[in-house]
Amino acid sequence: MQSREFFVNRRFFDDKHFPYGFSRSGDFTFDEVKVLESHGVLFRALSAGMVGDANDDDQHFLDVMAGKTPASSLAEKAWLKYLQRCNRAPVWLTTRRLADEADIEFEADDDEVDDDFEEAVEA
Template sequence: MAKLNRDTLLNQMFADPKNYPYGFSRSGDFSINESKALVQSGCLIAALVDGLIAPETDDDKELLAAAFAKKDPQTPAEKAWVKYQKRINRPKLGSIYGTHHTELEDDDSIDEDNDIEIELDED
């Protein structure tokens, strides 16, 4: 396997086909500048966060601090990464129809003993 370094990671385009199959710019979650920042520096940030490479510069250390919420994001790449993490880690919404079945209780059952008698006038 090729050794990862900062320059090769910056030249790779970042994509997340699982969560954003049509790309970041077409998702509606990110602005044009945010999607560009994610595509350009997302591979580097992901490698830093996963521990695949060690931070070499002060910028790398700042990216890590923002990614782990130790400081507020300042650069467009930091802001886009934090927003991306919030989007993919948000709770999944449930169905509006529910997932469990309700059963009839005794009060809801149909009583066959309650026959209705109708009297007809034959005039």
Template sequence: MAKLSRESLFQRVFSDPKNYPYGFSRSGDFSISESRALSQYGCLIAALIDGQIEPECDEDNSLLASAKGEKDPSTVAEKAWYKYDKRIHRPKLGNIYGSRPSPQSDDDDMSEDSEVVIELDD
């Protein structure tokens, strides 16, 4: 496997087909400048977070510190990554109708232990 470098990561376009199958710009979550920044800097930030490469300059250190939450995001790329990270890690919303009951066979409805009481009015 080729060694990753900062320049090679800038050549790659960052995408997330699981969470954004049609791309960042078509999602409606990001502005045009944010989607461009994510596409350009996303691979670099992901590699810095995963420890695949070491920070080489002050910009890398700033990106890493912002991504880890050690400092507030200040550049467009840092703000876009912060927004992206919050979007993909947001909690799943519940359903107002509750959960679906598990499918049961008709035989399970009348088990031997259940007692049926029928009252008749005289």
């Protein structure tokens, strides 16, 4: 276990879920990005039980993460939002589309096409 100060002064990144950063993801507001980057390392360490000297605020954060208390601060709400975005199902887009029966192309006989062409030339 490390002291709380070890985790406070570090900037938080998550290249796995947000490879272009929190601010470019479009999921977080500017204030949420600042909170996540400045406190994210501490929040992750608290959740993992790696902080040895947790204070009252840290204990309240752990209560919020356990669902005992509703989130009240911007930092707690931002961390919950971060966890939701990390655990959401991936979206897969494909460009292949199977044709329906209604998508059958127009069919014409050669005789009909020739008659229409001759009528157009005569006019």
